[in-house]
Every structure is written in structure tokens, then in C-alpha cells.
Amino acid sequence: MAFGVPIVLIIAVAFFVWLFSYIIPIGLWVSAWAAGVRIGITTLVGMRLRRVPPNYIVAPLIKSFKAGIDLAINNLEAHYLAGGNVDRVVDALIAAERAEIDLSFERAAAIDLAGRDVLEAVQMSVNPKVIQTPIVTAVAMDGIQVQATARVTVRANIERLVGGAGEETVLARVGEGIVTTVGSADAHTRVLENPDSISRTVLDKGLDSGTAFEILSIDIADVDVGKNIGAQLQTDQAEADKEIAQAKAEERRAMAIAEEQEMKAQVQRMRSKVVEAEAEVPLAMAQALKEGKLGVMDYLNFQNIQADTDMRESISGKDQDKQSRNPKNVD
Incomplete structure (x- = not known):
């Protein structure tokens, strides 16, 4: 215990010294007074209590004082609390002062808070x-x-x-x-x-x-x-016209095929009706013979006429085939 008490005291004293130097930045206060900037200890302590790093305010303030620009410490602190970059704004003011550009602190702070790089803007005003x-x-x-x-x-x-x-x-x-x-x-x-x-x-x-x-x-x-x-537009237009013409031609061809199929169907229906009619002829003749409306001689004459007609049609068909095979023999 004899050795424990002095160690505790040393630790306590070291902690209080560190806390005192943190709350009251003596070194920063000395630097400001050495640069000619009059700032009170209570102001630095107030910055600590408001969670404003004193170095972020005092260093730009010293820089502006040396450049001949009079700035209020409250304005710098307010700009930092608003989320601005105090050091960047002060550098822009110094650059504008050297380039003889009329730029106030309020305007520079507004530009910085708007999200633009105020120092780069000043440099761009000098160097396009x-x-x-x-x-x-x-x-x-x-x-x-x-x-x-x-x-x-x-x-x-x-x-x-x-x-x-x-x-x-x-x-x-x-x-x-x-x-x-x-x-x-x-x-x-x-x-x-x-x-x-x-x-x-x-x-x-x-x-x-x-x-x-x-x-x-x-x-x-x-x-x-x-x-x-x-x-290119003319070529595309010509290609489009070609496709339209092809589509219309295809449509007309399809319609012609449909009409041809319809005509074939009509011919087939007519042939069917003829076959049906021919099938009814023997029945009608038989009925006529049965009823006595048609005699046997009349039926034989009808058969002779039919055979004569078939013979003539066959002879006519053979002649047409010969002419088609030998077109030179035709007068």
C-alpha cells in the first residue's frame, strides 16, 4: 500500500494535467498570441465545450490575419458548425485578395456550403x-x-x-x-x-x-x-417499298390460288351432278320400259345412237392426238 498510493497520485495528476491541456490548449493560445491574434482562453475552452476543434479555427484565423484579412472568430466557428471547410474558405479569400477579386466571407462560405470548391473557383477565375x-x-x-x-x-x-x-x-x-x-x-x-x-x-x-x-x-x-x-434513308425507303410490293404480290398470288381452288371445287361439284344424272338415266329408262312409255325398238335405237356417238368421239380424239404429235401435217 505504501507504494500504491504514490502511483495512484501520479496517475491522477497526469490525468488532470492531460485533461487541463486538452480543455485549455495552451500551446495553441501561445501560437495565436505569437502571431498577433488576440484570442482568450475562455474562447478556446468554449470551442472545446461546443465540440469544435480549436486548431480548425485558430490556424485559419492566423493565416487570414497574416494575409491582412480581418475575420471574426464567431463566423469561422459558425461555418465549421454548419459543415463547411473553414481552411478552404480562408485559402480562397487569400487567393481572391491577391488576384484583386471581390469576394466576401459570406459569399465564399455560401459557395462552400453549396458543395462547390470555392478555392478552385477562384483559381479558375484567374486561370480559365x-x-x-x-x-x-x-x-x-x-x-x-x-x-x-x-x-x-x-x-x-x-x-x-x-x-x-x-x-x-x-x-x-x-x-x-x-x-x-x-x-x-x-x-x-x-x-x-x-x-x-x-x-x-x-x-x-x-x-x-x-x-x-x-x-x-x-x-x-x-x-x-x-x-x-x-x-441510307432512301435505301431503307426503297427496301420498305420492295417489301410492301412483295407482300401485295404474295397476297394477290394467294387470292389467285384460292380462286383456282374454288373453280376446281365447282367443276368437281358439276361433275358429281353429271355422274348422278347419268346414273339416273338407266333407272328412268327401266321405269319407262316397265310402264310402256318406251319401246324395245326405241331402246335399241338409243343404244345404236350412243355407240355411234362414242365411236365418233374416239375417232375425233385419235385425230387430235395425231395432230398434236405431228403439227406439220396440219394444212
Whole structure:
């Protein structure tokens, strides 16, 4: 126990020293006073109690003081509590001050809270950025496809960063302008001969309206000739007409076959009726003989006439066969 009490006291003293140095960041307070920033110990303790890391506030405050920018510590703390990046905002203010760009802390904080990189925006205001459109495909009035790629030089507009459209909108508008300009050309050769006409026409449309950027220039990087859309459409139309004509011809053929089948059916029905009628003749003659309406001599005469008719039909059939086999013998 004699050795346990001093150890406990040492641990307790070390814990209280650590707790005191954590709650009251003496080193950070000394650094601020050494830099000329007057900040009270109670303010640093209040940051700890509000769960605001003092280093996230004091370090940017020292940086802004050395750059000659007067910022209130309450504004920095409020921006951190709102979820903003205090260090990034201070760097943007310093860069704007050096570039003589009018940027207030409230505007920078609003841009940062809006989800945009305020420092990158300031840098883009000084050094414009070049963005390239994907391949834009358009068709001239002569039916020839034209593929163009443009490079758009933009500069960030600080005043429109909050609520302004981004790069995607600028690229979409430029692509739409290229399609409209190429589509209004009489021939694709005019576009190939004078590609800067596209950039002039698109630039005059004011495509940066409502965006967070200011378009400085639009340069056509590449122009290529694509497919002959007009000829392809004509070919497709001819193929469609061909298929329609074939379908109609097939329909007419089917109708002709159906009519032929119907006629054959009618002929067959007529033959059936003839056979039925021929079958009734002997019965009728027998009935006539039985009733005495037809004599035996009349029946024999009928048989002779029938045999004579059959003989003539057979002779006539043989003559026709000979003529068909020997057409030269026909006078």
C-alpha cells in the first residue's frame, strides 16, 4: 500500500494535467498570441465545450490575419458548425485578395456550403479552364453526317456559383448549338471549309446564361465526315417499298390460288351432278320400259345412237392426238 498510493497520485495528476491541456490548449493560445491574434482562453475552452476543434479555427484565423484579412472568430466557428471547410474558405479569400477579386466571407462560405470548391473557383477565375465536348454528330441539309469536337474555354463566375448550372449544362448547350448550326448548313462542304462559323454562331447564342461559368471562346478541334444519312434513308425507303410490293404480290398470288381452288371445287361439284344424272338415266329408262312409255325398238335405237356417238368421239380424239404429235401435217 505504501507504494500504491504514490502511483495512484501520479496517475491522477497526469490525468488532470492531460485533461487541463486538452480543455485549455495552451500551446495553441501561445501560437495565436505569437502571431498577433488576440484570442482568450475562455474562447478556446468554449470551442472545446461546443465540440469544435480549436486548431480548425485558430490556424485559419492566423493565416487570414497574416494575409491582412480581418475575420471574426464567431463566423469561422459558425461555418465549421454548419459543415463547411473553414481552411478552404480562408485559402480562397487569400487567393481572391491577391488576384484583386471581390469576394466576401459570406459569399465564399455560401459557395462552400453549396458543395462547390470555392478555392478552385477562384483559381479558375484567374486561370480559365478548357473543357472538351464529346463527339457531336449532326446532319447537314444535303444528308451528309458531320462529326465535330469543340474545346470550350470557361472562366468561373463567382456571382453565379451559387445556383448556377455546372459544366455538364455548358457542354450540352454547346453540343445543341453545333447540331443546330450544322443542320442549317446547305451542304456539309460549307462546314468543312469554314468550321469557325460553327464557333461564331454558337458563341453568339449566349450559352453561359444561368450557368456558373463565363464562356470565353469556343474552338472547333476536329471535324470529320460521317455516313451519308440521306442515301441510307432512301435505301431503307426503297427496301420498305420492295417489301410492301412483295407482300401485295404474295397476297394477290394467294387470292389467285384460292380462286383456282374454288373453280376446281365447282367443276368437281358439276361433275358429281353429271355422274348422278347419268346414273339416273338407266333407272328412268327401266321405269319407262316397265310402264310402256318406251319401246324395245326405241331402246335399241338409243343404244345404236350412243355407240355411234362414242365411236365418233374416239375417232375425233385419235385425230387430235395425231395432230398434236405431228403439227406439220396440219394444212
